Amino acid sequence: MKHILVIDDDEAVRKLFLLSLEETGYSVFTANSGMDGIKAFKEGHYDLIFLDLKMPGMNGVETLRELRKIDRAVPVYIITAFHDEFFAQLKKAEADGMDFEVLRKPFDRRQLITATKGILEGPTSY
Amino acid sequence: MANKPTNVLLIEDNPGDARLIREMLVEAHWGRFKLECADRLSAGLGRLTEGGIDCVLLDLTLPDSTELDTFERVQAQAPELPIVIISGLGDETLAMKAVKKGAQDYLVKDHLGSHVLARTIRYAIERKRMEEELERYREHLEELVKQRTAELRRTNKALQAEIAERIRVEKDLKVSEVRYRRLFEAAQDGILILEAETGKIVDVNPFLIEMLGYPHEEFIGKRLWEIGLLKDIAANREAFRQLQERKYIRYEHLPLKVKDGKRRAVEFVSNAYRVDGKEVIQCNVRDISERIRDAEKLKGAHAHLTRQSAILAQQTKMSAIGTLVAGVAHELNNPLMAMLHFAQYCLNHIAEDDQTYTVLRDIEHEARRCIDIVKNLLTFSHSGDGKKEKYELKNPAEILARVLTLLSYRIEKEGVSVTSHVDEETPKIRIRVNAMQDAFLSLLTNALDALEERKTKAVRIDIRPDGDGVRVSIADSGSGISPKSLDNIYDPFFTTKPVGRGTGLGLSLCQGIIHAHGGEITCESGPGKGTVFHVVIPTQRRKGAKSNEAHFSDRRR
Numbered sequence: 001m002k003h004i005l006v007i008d009d010d011e012a013v014r015k016l017f018l019l020s021l022e023e024t025g026y027s028v029f030t031a032n033s034g035m036d037g038i039k040a041f042k043e044g045h046y047d048l049i050f051l052d053l054k055m056p057g058m059n060g061v062e063t064l065r066e067l068r069k070i071d072r073a074v075p076v077y078i079i080t081a082f083h084d085e086f087f088a089q090l091k092k093a094e095a096d097g098m099d100f101e102v103l104r105k106p107f108d109r110r111q112l113i114t115a116t117k118g119i120l121e122g123p124t125s126y
Numbered sequence: 127m128a129n130k131p132t133n134v135l136l137i138e139d140n141p142g143d144a145r146l147i148r149e150m151l152v153e154a155h156w157g158r159f160k161l162e163c164a165d166r167l168s169a170g171l172g173r174l175t176e177g178g179i180d181c182v183l184l185d186l187t188l189p190d191s192t193e194l195d196t197f198e199r200v201q202a203q204a205p206e207l208p209i210v211i212i213s214g215l216g217d218e219t220l221a222m223k224a225v226k227k228g229a230q231d232y233l234v235k236d237h238l239g240s241h242v243l244a245r246t247i248r249y250a251i252e253r254k255r256m257e258e259e260l261e262r263y264r265e266h267l268e269e270l271v272k273q274r275t276a277e278l279r280r281t282n283k284a285l286q287a288e289i290a291e292r293i294r295v296e297k298d299l300k301v302s303e304v305r306y307r308r309l310f311e312a313a314q315d316g317i318l319i320l321e322a323e324t325g326k327i328v329d330v331n332p333f334l335i336e337m338l339g340y341p342h343e344e345f346i347g348k349r350l351w352e353i354g355l356l357k358d359i360a361a362n363r364e365a366f367r368q369l370q371e372r373k374y375i376r377y378e379h380l381p382l383k384v385k386d387g388k389r390r391a392v393e394f395v396s397n398a399y400r401v402d403g404k405e406v407i408q409c410n411v412r413d414i415s416e417r418i419r420d421a422e423k424l425k426g427a428h429a430h431l432t433r434q435s436a437i438l439a440q441q442t443k444m445s446a447i448g449t450l451v452a453g454v455a456h457e458l459n460n461p462l463m464a465m466l467h468f469a470q471y472c473l474n475h476i477a478e479d480d481q482t483y484t485v486l487r488d489i490e491h492e493a494r495r496c497i498d499i500v501k502n503l504l505t506f507s508h509s510g511d512g513k514k515e516k517y518e519l520k521n522p523a524e525i526l527a528r529v530l531t532l533l534s535y536r537i538e539k540e541g542v543s544v545t546s547h548v549d550e551e552t553p554k555i556r557i558r559v560n561a562m563q564d565a566f567l568s569l570l571t572n573a574l575d576a577l578e579e580r581k582t583k584a585v586r587i588d589i590r591p592d593g594d595g596v597r598v599s600i601a602d603s604g605s606g607i608s609p610k611s612l613d614n615i616y617d618p619f620f621t622t623k624p625v626g627r628g629t630g631l632g633l634s635l636c637q638g639i640i641h642a643h644g645g646e647i648t649c650e651s652g653p654g655k656g657t658v659f660h661v662v663i664p665t666q667r668r669k670g671a672k673s674n675e676a677h678f679s680d681r682r683r
Contacts, residue, residue, distance in 0.1 A: 010460045013460050016463065016471075081504070105460075108466055109467055
């Protein structure tokens with residue numbers, strides 16, 4: 001059983017993840033802030049994290065840095081519209097050696113499933 | 127002959143002689159004589175003091191006086207009376223002396239006769255009278271001469287004063303003339319002196335000679351319009367006539383043609399005045415070519431500045447709109463995405479023949495549409511943003527060719543005839559390739575859209591050099607843009623396309639890109655006449671607008 005953590009302050013986004021990943025059989029958890037996300041990550045075990053970039057409180061980049069302090073390997077998909085105000089910070093994090101992928105929004109159901117399966121199952125899975 | 131008796135006083139001490147004389151006078155034909163006698167000098171002198179005597183007959187030898195002394199005393203006593211000496215034969219010398227001293231005549235006793243006596247007395251009186259008159263006259267003359275002399279002296283003094291004044295004035299005049307001449311010669315403006323009556327030039331200063339390049343001789347005696355100085359002869363005769371009337375004329379800007387054919391602009395100020403009783407016109411000519419050039423430069427700089435401000439204002443506006451749009455668009459991203467997923471989820475859980483299936487499909491479709499709109503908006507709002515591509519030197523024809531390729535499917539499908547003409551002198555231009563491609567893509571897409579409902583579908587592309595840049599013209603045979611719309615075509619969100627066919631961002635984005643390259647975009651269009659867009663890009667990348675506005679008329683935007 002693979003576990004997925006979705007960290008996003010927008011309820012609609014959390015909901016869509018739950019709905020669209022339902023058929024994959026993965027177990028999806030959501031957190032509504034960077035702080036809660038880190039707490040959940042520490043307490044659980046996750047194979048993939050979806051992380052929103054623009055959040056109040058700890059934004060996506062700060063959350064990523066904290067996560068990476070705990071776990072350098074877990075795949076993280078940053079969800080962003082690219083012209084995000086935090087995009088520059090993200091580039092910096094990348095330069096600092098923080099590993100992550102970018103999922104460009106808006107994406108539809110099929111794109112999400114493809115991306116998720118791709119990370120969790122490997123290239124042969126889709 | 128006098129009617130009055132003549133009163134004679136005889137001073138004779140000899141009574142015989144006295145009686146003789148008395149008798150003679152009685153006999154005389156020469157009027158009447160009244161004779162009085164005195165036998166000594168003192169008596170005679172006494173009688174004389176009483177007056178009324180016209181003549182004195184005097185014997186010089188008297189008991190109480192001697193010879194000349196007798197005479198002198200009588201003369202002293204009555205200087206105004208004629209004295210005739212009665213002398214003896216041997217006394218003639220003495221008598222002569224007396225005559226020399228002032229006696230009128232002398233008679234010798236022995237030779238006396240009444241006729242002679244009377245006559246002598248008469249003559250003596252007459253002579254005396256005349257002497258007196260002469261004397262008076264002489265005195266009078268002397269007086270006159272004295273007066274005249276005094277007058278002359280005064281006049282002379284006055285004359286001398288006048289001469290001194292004249293000399294002083296002349297000196298001043300000379301100094302003033304030298305001073306004026308110096309001003310005339312040294313002036314750093316041109317000066318012409320004309321005879322007011324005829325308008326002929328009588329003098330010209332060195333500065334003007336140099337300014338205009340004509341030698342001195344060519345000016346003198348001619349009129350201003352005769353030396354080809356001023357462009358319009360008719361206007362100048364008129365001006366001259368005005369000058370004669372009003373005594374003053376001013377041209378603030380007079381174009382002149384100087385001898386070597388060059389043009390000069392001058393300020394021409396003329397006024398008339400009197401000198402030595404004659405009317406004279408002085409013309410001051412100041413070269414204002416530089417002032418004009420500076421004014422033109424200023425005008426040009428001002429026009430440039432105005433254009434720059436307009437562009438800056440536009441850019442600021444666009445930037446503000448961009449920020450607003452970006453904010454809204456970002457906000458919309460999540461909800462739209464969520465809606466899409468929700469619709470898709472439902473679709474995944476419903477049979478295709480369920481009546482709500484199509485509706486859900488519609489929801490999905492509309493959600494996608496919204497997302498597209500938002501995507502366009504974000505592209506628009508970030509068009510100045512983010513990592514800018516580098517400038518490259520490219521032939522514009524290459525860009526257009528690429529765009530035509532991108533649109534080739536649509537061009538063929540819709541049956542549009544596209545012709546291009548590229549001038550072989552067209553230079554390469556420094557551009558951001560992708561951005562410029564987007565701009566032309568937008569313009570060509572618009573052209574294709576305009577042709578959708580048309581019978582004749584033609585697009586003509588023209589690429590040629592323009593000034594120091596390149597002009598790309600894209601013309602379509604569409605139905606044209608109305609004059610009212612023409613004012614708004616570059617406004618963001620302005621569109622004449624039907625709903626769903628365009629956000630109206632194309633042209634404003636296009637204009638932004640072109641301005642960022644230092645270029646200009648204009649449009650010619652009219653209902654039924656089709657539309658042409660002209661894009662001019664300079665070869666060298668330049669910030670802001672071009673300073674040369676000459677290409678664009680008011681009609682175009």
